[in-house]
Amino acid sequence: xxxxxxxxxxxxxxxxxxxxxxxxxxxxxxxxxxxxxxxxxxxxxxxxxxxxxxxxxxxxxxxxxxxxxxxxxxxxxxxxxxxxxxxxxxxxxxxxxxxxxxxxxxxxxxxxxxxxxxxxxxxxxxxxxxxxxxxxxxxxxxxxxxxxxxxxxxxxxxxxxxxxxxxxxxxxxxxxxxxxxxxxxxxxxxxxxxxxxxxxxxxxxxxxxxxxxxxxxxxxxxxxxxxxxxxxxxxxxxxxxxxxxxxxxxxxxxxxxxxxxxxxxxxxxxxxxxxxxxxxxxxxxxxxxxxxxxxxxxxxxxxxxxxxxxxxxxxxxxxxxxxxxxxxxxxxxxxxxxxxxxxxxxxxxxxxxxxxxxxxxxxxxxxxxxxxxxxxxxxxxxxxxxxxxxxxxxxxxxxxxxxxxxxxxxxxxxxxxxxxxxxxxxxxxxxxxxxxxxxxxxxxxxxxxxxxxxxxxxxxxxxxxxxxxxxxxxxxxxxxxxxxxxxxxxxxxxxxxxxxxxxxxxxxxxxxxxxxxxxxxxxxxxxxxxxxxxxxxxxxxxxxxxxxxxxxxxxxxxxxxxxxxxxxxxxxxxxxxxxxxxxxxxxxxxxxxxxxxxxxxxxxxxxxxxxxxxxxxxxxxx
Ligand SMILES: Cc1cc2nc3c(=O)[nH]c(=O)nc-3n(C[C@H](O)[C@H](O)[C@H](O)COP(=O)(O)OP(=O)(O)OC[C@H]3O[C@@H](n4cnc5c(N)ncnc54)[C@H](O)[C@@H]3O)c2cc1C
Numbered sequence: 001x002x003x004x005x006x007x008x009x010x011x012x013x014x015x016x017x018x019x020x021x022x023x024x025x026x027x028x029x030x031x032x033x034x035x036x037x038x039x040x041x042x043x044x045x046x047x048x049x050x051x052x053x054x055x056x057x058x059x060x061x062x063x064x065x066x067x068x069x070x071x072x073x074x075x076x077x078x079x080x081x082x083x084x085x086x087x088x089x090x091x092x093x094x095x096x097x098x099x100x101x102x103x104x105x106x107x108x109x110x111x112x113x114x115x116x117x118x119x120x121x122x123x124x125x126x127x128x129x130x131x132x133x134x135x136x137x138x139x140x141x142x143x144x145x146x147x148x149x150x151x152x153x154x155x156x157x158x159x160x161x162x163x164x165x166x167x168x169x170x171x172x173x174x175x176x177x178x179x180x181x182x183x184x185x186x187x188x189x190x191x192x193x194x195x196x197x198x199x200x201x202x203x204x205x206x207x208x209x210x211x212x213x214x215x216x217x218x219x220x221x222x223x224x225x226x227x228x229x230x231x232x233x234x235x236x237x238x239x240x241x242x243x244x245x246x247x248x249x250x251x252x253x254x255x256x257x258x259x260x261x262x263x264x265x266x267x268x269x270x271x272x273x274x275x276x277x278x279x280x281x282x283x284x285x286x287x288x289x290x291x292x293x294x295x296x297x298x299x300x301x302x303x304x305x306x307x308x309x310x311x312x313x314x315x316x317x318x319x320x321x322x323x324x325x326x327x328x329x330x331x332x333x334x335x336x337x338x339x340x341x342x343x344x345x346x347x348x349x350x351x352x353x354x355x356x357x358x359x360x361x362x363x364x365x366x367x368x369x370x371x372x373x374x375x376x377x378x379x380x381x382x383x384x385x386x387x388x389x390x391x392x393x394x395x396x397x398x399x400x401x402x403x404x405x406x407x408x409x410x411x412x413x414x415x416x417x418x419x420x421x422x423x424x425x426x427x428x429x430x431x432x433x434x435x436x437x438x439x440x441x442x443x444x445x446x447x448x449x450x451x452x453x454x455x456x457x458x459x460x461x462x463x464x465x466x467x468x469x470x471x472x473x474x475x476x477x478x479x480x481x482x483x484x485x486x487x488x489x490x491x492x493x494x495x496x497x498x499x500x501x502x503x504x505x506x507x508x509x510x511x512x513x514x515x516x517x518x519x520x521x522x523x524x525x526x527x528x529x530x531x532x533x534x535x536x537x538x539x540x541x542x543x544x545x546x547x548x549x550x551x552x553x554x555x556x557x558x559x560x561x562x563x564x565x566x567x568x569x570x571x572x573x574x575x576x577x578x579x580x581x582x583x584x585x586x587x588x589x590x591x592x593x594x595x596x597x598x599x600x601x602x603x604x605x606x607x608x609x610x611x612x613x614x615x616x617x618x619x620x621x622x
Contacts, residue, residue, distance in 0.1 A: 005068050005301045014072040020049060021079040029081040033206040033352070036199065037164060038088055040122070047119025052093040056101055060109055061117040067245075067308040070094070071301065074246055075253035081349055083356025084208035086250045087363070091160045092116060094246045096123035096169055098239040099185055103227035112167050112187060124165040126156035126213055127236060133158070134369050136171070136236060137180035141215060143172035150186050150225065152218040162211025163197045166190050170215070175230050183232035187224040194218040204355030240365070241307055241314060244321035247364040248300045251328035255293050258328075258353050262286065262335040269340075282338055289331050296323040314384040315377035322370035325360030332357035514588045514620045518545050518580050521587070522553045522564040528618040529562035537616075539609055542572040548580040557616065574606035574613070587620055
């Protein structure tokens with residue numbers, strides 16, 4: 001089918017990949033499946049051929065190619081005739097290495113990413129645990145600081161490349177009280193004392209090693225932290241779109257291959273004096289599968305196209321993953337039927353296709369979780385805003401030619417959520433929000449310490465404000481000046497309070513009532529200030545509440561004091577844009593801070609500074 005997405009350069013790359021797989025991989029499929037491993041030499045060979053760094057920058061040995069080169073590669077991978085090979089290579093070249101690419105330091109990239117691209121190292125990503133899979137926020141594996149080291153304790157399971165891999169990017173809990181906002185990604189190398197692994201035996205994907213990992217007092221250098229401390233959840237979330245596109249694309253490839261193999265078989269196998277492919281009962285079913293394949297493929301390409309444009313196709317990627325993996329499962333089942341008894345024997349590829357196709361609807365977010373996300377978009381009207389031009393990108397070191405990093409949510413669209421709504425796992429970022437959210441503002445901006453905060457010292461450019469909500473204005477003042485693009489002149493700054501507090505740990509008894517409006521909020525904020533948590537830190541924050549009559553506020557933290565000023569005063573280190581309703585909802589524990597941030601209900605220009613801000617204030621009573 002002629003494509004608007006794939007040109008000759010992609011097709012030529014596709015032919016190269018196919019030739020390699022058919023000559024150097026597929027002939028060994030049975031051997032590697034039985035050995036339950038892929039020879040390391042094959043990774044090195046793929047590294048030499050440039051297959052393991054398609055989206056990574058050239059300076060690290062990658063190709064810096066487009067997402068459609070990646071899709072061509074991924075669609076061909078099933079020609080290895082091993083779902084396990086597909087999984088292992090996909091994890092190596094797109095998933096385990098994703099956070100290192102976007103958020104790793106130069107040293108980390110040199111140590112783990114460049115060798116992964118070269119195929120001299122194999123990587124894994126360990127998120128799932130014996131007690132939690134879909135619900136990432138429930139991770140229990142802990143990492144605590146001890147001197148210059150992280151000390152890790154816990155267990156992971158189902159980890160692809162977990163046993164043979166040279167390093168594992170491990171999702172650990174570094175803050176026990178902070179839910180999703182208390183996770184961090186830490187690299188553990190294979191030979192680290194206390195780190196042990198065992199291989200699981202599965203019904204399919206035999207050639208990929210799937211490991212159970214145990215961490216007992218595992219000490220790794222502090223520098224093995226990828227991205228910021230307690231930002232791990234957001235780094236994981238950030239890679240979801242690509243991970244789902246990867247799984248969708250390989251499922252499209254395996255469906256196409258299954259149909260090709262079936263076509264050959266039904267045209268050669270005879271029954272009642274004619275090829276079985278002449279029976280209408282079979283032809284129509286194959287015709288349906290072909291039609292579904294093309295529809296699913298086009299959705300995968302469309303989602304990939306949106307992704308490459310820098311959109312944030314969360315729902316589209318989930319739709320693509322859902323349809324493609326479910327179709328692959330159905331096709332393998334139906335086609336096995338057309339092979340009759342031969343479909344069940346190991347000499348024919350259908351037997352393995354059938355077993356291997358079963359995994360797609362479980363890994364990279366289950367079909368149920370995909371439906372949850374899609375339902376949020378389709379039924380609840382949730383939108384996933386894209387990054388605006390000029391907005392701080394999540395990747396600290398964006399590389400031209402790379403995939404545009406997934407966009408942070410920018411608040412441009414106000415989704416149809418109400419304060420007080422709780423979210424089940426799989427809401428937006430399916431694996432995160434399980435329980436009612438009880439965090440208060442103290443933890444809010446700890447929680448929103450999303451991926452790739454710009455350095456705190458970075459200058460902040462004050463952003464364009466999003467268009468006003470379509471809701472009726474909340475006050476007479478706003479009614480006369482409804483647009484934030486032309487806000488009323490701010491009144492002269494009024495200093496509300498200057499408080500120097502004694503240092504000391506917070507106590508429940510010191511919690512203040514939830515403020516009723518932003519005026520109360522800013523009047524009481526200095527009283528909640530904790531100078532012990534802001535030692536040596538001076539910072540200035542500009543707040544804008546889109547729906548409040550007194551919309552603009554400045555918070556100044558300086559020399560162990562906090563003061564609030566009405567209006568925007570001085571040059572901010574961080575600009576926060578939200579609505580009064582959202583902010584107070586967060587304060588009262590009715591609005592999930594993560595959700596508010598992820599949906600763009602709270603827009604923060606400097607997440608590193610905001611994280612620190614969140615820690616510097618006592619909780620309000622809830
Ligand atoms: C071969 C293989 C390789 C894997 N590789 C990796 C890897 O490299 N790294 C890694 O971290 N993980 C890996 N995984 C784990 C995989 O990501 C999880 O299996 C998956 O996320 C599901 O988690 P779970 O198995 O714990 O199921 P659970 O989360 O316990 O779910 C069980 C069932 O409940 C359903 N369910 C859960 N929540 C909801 C909800 N809110 N609404 C409706 N239904 C729901 C699920 O859809 C599922 O049907 C791998 C798994 C397999 C099988």
